[in-house]
Amino acid sequence: MHLTTDSTATATATATTTTESPIRSEGKIAFIGGGNMAQALIGGLLAQQFNPADIIVSEPVEALHATLRQLGVQVTTDNQQAITDAAVVILAVKPQVMAEVLMPLREQFKNQLIISIAAGVTISTLSRLLGDYPRIVRAMPNTPALIQTGATGLYATTAVDTADRTLATNILQAAGLVLWVEQEQQLDAVTAVSGSxxxxxxxxxxxxxxxxxxxxxxxxxxxxxxxxxxxxxxxxxxxxxxxxxxxxxxxxxxxxxxxxxxxxxxxxxxxxxxxxxxxxxxxxxxxxxxxxxxx
Ligand SMILES: NC(=O)c1ccc[n+]([C@@H]2O[C@H](COP(=O)([O-])OP(=O)(O)OC[C@H]3O[C@@H](n4cnc5c(N)ncnc54)[C@H](OP(=O)(O)O)[C@@H]3O)[C@@H](O)[C@H]2O)c1
Missing domain, CATH: 1.10.3730.10 (ProC C-terminal domain-like)
Known part of the structure; x- marks a missing residue:
């Protein structure tokens, strides 16, 4: 087994000097869950000049809303509302609640790229919960993402095309180094090396x-x-x-x-x-x- 790196993704993210973000999304980026990791990734996106108005976060904990609003992003407690206008949905809830989060959203997922950062929730589990939904990327980031010095392993099935892979790379790369693995099982190794x-x-x-x-x-x-x-x-x-x-x-x-x-x-x-x-x-x-x- 060996790991592959995206040719554009081997360097740690650095702040760009232009005002245009390198992250091109054809709609909003929605976060389901606005906790530590979501905030780390949002920080990375903003450092890459991604427009905060194009980020929406669904987070049930009202106490986190002020922190999230300070970042300039839209905040809601309604997961369905968050994904309605989204091109990309980042699942940033704890693994244990993934099933209860996704089941009510099955009908809302039509055309969005889903990126799950939940540890241990496989693509097949996510796809099954969403009724055989294909456009899913699994990511395993680590906590230095909080200071844009993270290391993230990414995996997707062949159902995810190059454009989606590039978009996922660019979003996660905003929080640090990104590297793709060829087999989902290798995310266990990524978890062992960089996750933990x-x-x-x-x-x-x-x-x-x-x-x-x-x-x-x-x-x-x-x-x-x-x-x-x-x-x-x-x-x-x-x-x-x-x-x-x-x-x-x-x-x-x-x-x-x-x-x-x-x-x-x-x-x-x-x-x-x-x-x-x-x-x-x-x-x-x-x-x-x-x-x-x-x-
Ligand atoms: N932290 C890490 O080092 C790390 C590394 C790799 C991957 N991850 C993964 O990243 C994910 C998030 O981790 P985290 O550290 O950011 O956790 P976290 O700080 O607990 O953030 C998750 C947030 O999602 C909220 N939430 C719960 N149920 C929800 C629902 N139905 N709809 C929307 N939001 C909901 C939680 O609220 P409540 O507090 O009320 O539950 C919490 O505020 C996890 O799946 C974890 O496996 C974390």
């Missing part, structure tokens, strides 16, 4: 901050050094032509301090444990998909 991935880096940061304190730094000092180091390492890895293993070797002098640390990790098989952890995440992702399919 930010938590692994936070976990490593936690451990490094604790170790720094154990070695005599204050919590504030250990945290500042750890976060800046994570940022610096990520920026180096992204900008360098070298793979991470080469970058690591470059900073590991024989018999030096880094070598002492890496040898300790190797002896403890930390790399094997990380691989097992991602395997567990992928397995759980597949289990959740099966459980949600039976609802």
């Amino acid at each position: 991935g930010p938590a692994y880096f936070f976990y490593l940061m936690e451990a490094m901050i604790q170790a720094g304190q154990d070695l005599g730094l204050t919590e504030a000092q250990a945290r500042a050094l750890t976060l800046q180091t994570a940022l610096g390492a990520a920026k180096m890895a992204v900008s360098s032509p070298h793979a991470p293993d080469q970058l690591r070797k470059n900073v590991t002098s024989p018999n030096g301090t880094t070598q002492a640390a890496i040898e300790t990790m190797d002896t403890a098989h930390v790399n094997v444990h990380i691989q097992q952890a991602l395997q567990a995440a992928a397995t759980r992702s597949a289990e959740l998909a099966i459980a949600l399919a039976s609802k």
Whole structure:
């Protein structure tokens, strides 16, 4: 199995200097659910000069309406109203409520491209809930989308044409890197690597901050050094032509301090444990998909 990248989608989204948005939708973009992820994606669209008047969000929680209105988008509590004039509908509700959200909307879906970001809800489940609806793209974003540094895996069946794929790419790319997979099952791997991935880096940061304190730094000092180091390492890895293993070797002098640390990790098989952890995440992702399919 291998992953494919869209040729236009390998770079992180950057703010464009023109006033015209690169995102071309023949109608409004509707969000069903206006929570964290929806707001992250809307932030990305607005950063790409997409007209907020062309975004409508259906969200039952009145407390979120003021935040959404501040973005300049139209807000409703009526899902049917949201999708009436929409060319694209982004399903941004929790997976557990997807069936109850979609069943009443079956008749409203005629010509819209649907993009679901709900973890574990398969295309066949979505299509079945909508009476064999074909124009569906499944996306697995991650939380750094909130700061337009997300990583999103996308999958669609052959029923989705190139124009729809490009539109989905452009919408999700507004929140960061986008990459297409060839098989839906690979979204379990995407979930394991990037969907859950930010938590692994936070976990490593936690451990490094604790170790720094154990070695005599204050919590504030250990945290500042750890976060800046994570940022610096990520920026180096992204900008360098070298793979991470080469970058690591470059900073590991024989018999030096880094070598002492890496040898300790190797002896403890930390790399094997990380691989097992991602395997567990992928397995759980597949289990959740099966459980949600039976609802
Ligand atoms: N957060 C992540 O890292 C991440 C990553 C990848 C994918 N996702 C997926 O993104 C989706 C949204 O996640 P999130 O973190 O943004 O969740 P969230 O903050 O809970 O947002 C979902 C929103 O949808 C609302 N909602 C519930 N029922 C609805 C209905 N019938 N019609 C319209 N809106 C309704 C919810 O209201 P209530 O609070 O009243 O239920 C909530 O405000 C999930 O399916 C998740 O699997 C999230």
